[in-house]
Amino acid sequence: MNKYDVIIAGGGAVGAACAYFLSRDTDLKIALVDIKKAGNASRASAGGLWAIGESVGLGCGVIFFKTLSKLHSEAQGEEIPTMRPHQLPDCFFEFALKSNAMYPELYEELRNKHSVDFKFERTGLKFIMYNREDELYADQIVSGIPHLRDQIRWLDAKQLKEEEPFVTPDAIGAIDFICDHQVNPYRLVESYTEAARQNGVELFLNTEIQQVLREGKRVVGIQTASGELRCDTLVNATGAWANSLFKQATGRDMPVYPVKGQIVLSERMPKIMNGCISTSDCYIAQKDNGEILIGSSTEEKGFDTTNSLDKIQELSRGAMKCLPILNESNIKRCWAGLRPGTPDELPILGKVPGVEGYLNACGHFRTGILTSAITGKLITELVTEQPTSIDLTPFSVARFFDEPA
Template sequence: MSQYDVVICGGGVIGGSVAYALSRNKDLKIALVDYKNPGNASRASAGGLWAMGESTGLGCGVILFKTLSKQLQEGADVSQAEGMKPHIMPKPFFDLAMMSNAMYPALNQELLEKHGVDMKFEKTGLKFVLFDQYDRIYAEHIASAVPDRQQHIRWLDRDTLLSEEPNISRDAIGAMEFDTDHQINPYRLNDAYVEAARQNGVDLYLNTKVTGIERQGNRVTAVQTSRGKLSCGMIVNAGGSWAEQISLWATGMQMPVFPVKGQVLVSEKLPKILNGCITTSDCYIAQKDNGEILIGSTTEERGYDTSTDLTLLKQLAQGAMKSIPQLRDMNIKRCWAGLRPGSPDELPILGPMPGIEGYMNACGHFRTGMLTSAITGKLLNELVRGEPTSVDITPFLYDRFLNESGDMVGEYHLEASL
């Protein structure tokens, strides 16, 4: 049996960030316990730091306003057409995403200089490529929905777009660019956090399952693992799509986190054909520093199913080829399905649980784990140490799912399993 100040359950990008942030002062004894379940989200991400994109519904590349286009083509009034309103995230999330995004240049430098690890941070911007009047109408609605962020929006006409991205289809009519939205290599970011935490003295329990949580009264006291018992003063639930089970063990309370499947294609290494990341009404396309092209992604609630679907993968490939005709000649290197940790309102779940001591949430980040990992680590470090938080976390507390009687409001679909 080992004794720790903090045990972090989950070593994906969120758990890794929390471990690194807590270990900076080197004054706490910390353990990170991780087991790579099939579909682990941090191993199936595009690595987009798309603060504006994710906050306006463009970042995941699945806008799916095809129904809107059909309605308009059939003569529906634009102002009345269902689906016209963009999916704009609430202001607290928007602010959180932008704050986290702004942390990455300094974080990248810190990890490089102090720990010799490279997340492959690249300033790329994110362009929403427009192909018809309906794309343009949708983009204009997005821009009008964020009047206080106009300084980060740049409109490109067709000639400007093609001069900056010469491999984009000549059928494109222009683009709306978010100049704040960049990218990292998701594998490298996850590994960078974990390795830097290890260098700071964090004990890593890799390929190790959490098998139970012990409590005395209302206080969490230990984590049971496949490698033995870890006594602790506090645990952090960074279990991703498997956070529900950790919560049930630790608190006896349901955690409304559930897997949302996303399928992705990745190409062989290609010469540089993109200068930035792009998203369309069909997919997103990001070229990584090693030349691979990532094409994503679907959004499916299929439980813990990690199988791939040829029909959906073909749709992604067709969307990519529509945007970049040169991709018709590419070879697909691999495809996979990742399980994003969804929540009912698409907001992360951070901080304590009512009536439970020695427990903190860091889960439910849906498709923005890479983007918000930096600020999540900072906030959890402040919460664990009992310091005022840099951001008001009230909108992200578990309490938002409870009514006045302390019962969970609404229902959600979940198949929790470890």
């Protein structure tokens, strides 16, 4: 019988990070079990480490906010609708910023000790403003996070042109989140996985979990097509599919569901961006190989991973509006990924009351790449029964239940 201290279900950014941190910081016997499914979120990510941008709602793809239909109404004495950026609570800011701060050291650690490179780039994230409406929106964002003013720069049109010469001359300025950088998301998952393998983690790739094994209130392993794998602790990092595993482990449902995001990728281009960009239409990131990644829609359509012409056109128009030079490029490919959404857009982490031998590491929605590092650290702390680096109460699955799970 194959017996492990920890089995991690799911080999995306979060699951692979858990495998790496557990294998780095403990002597436990660990298995990582994964099967690739259409819509894997890690491979649909831009790779943005947008700790502030995501926390205030600017990294989510097409940005929705209340439109001011008459900008002159203020002069006429009419009430102006309040523009409220979709800002996440303080607990998420702490979660995201602590994870973001781990990446420079993690980058050097993985390169030097494991010879893997996830292409960490210090880019910042600029929100481009086209008009007074965008300016009011930016104002609301900055006024809502006074404790992070030292991480934000205001750029007027001239400064923006100097820093991003290919941005449309119609732009009136930008706000720049100077600590929000980027990685290559494919390389990050591969780096975590390879480093974990080098540390002794056993990889069960292309292996589907058929059933969670329980004895009373304790999870004791999983059943796969190749046989049973037993464990003391099962970590659920299965992304948009996490509820299926949770239900088998606990007998209940948790609200993790797929949120589709469509992506457009250009052919390789010379360097036309010095940082990542977000607008009221899309986000844009130039990757280390020269390709331009444009994202993304936000759609609740179940596990559908098809592309639709309307969304691809919408994203492409938004990108060309911001960077007119993209009119000269070709689309290389389009795809869709499934983010693991939750009703409050916060991840679900930690223990489940009344269930032993099981931990959640799921529901990261659009921030799995960014927050994979802190999640790996937190899961390691839970497994080894150490105090956690942050309070996990706001992230417990119990918040969704009237009674303890």
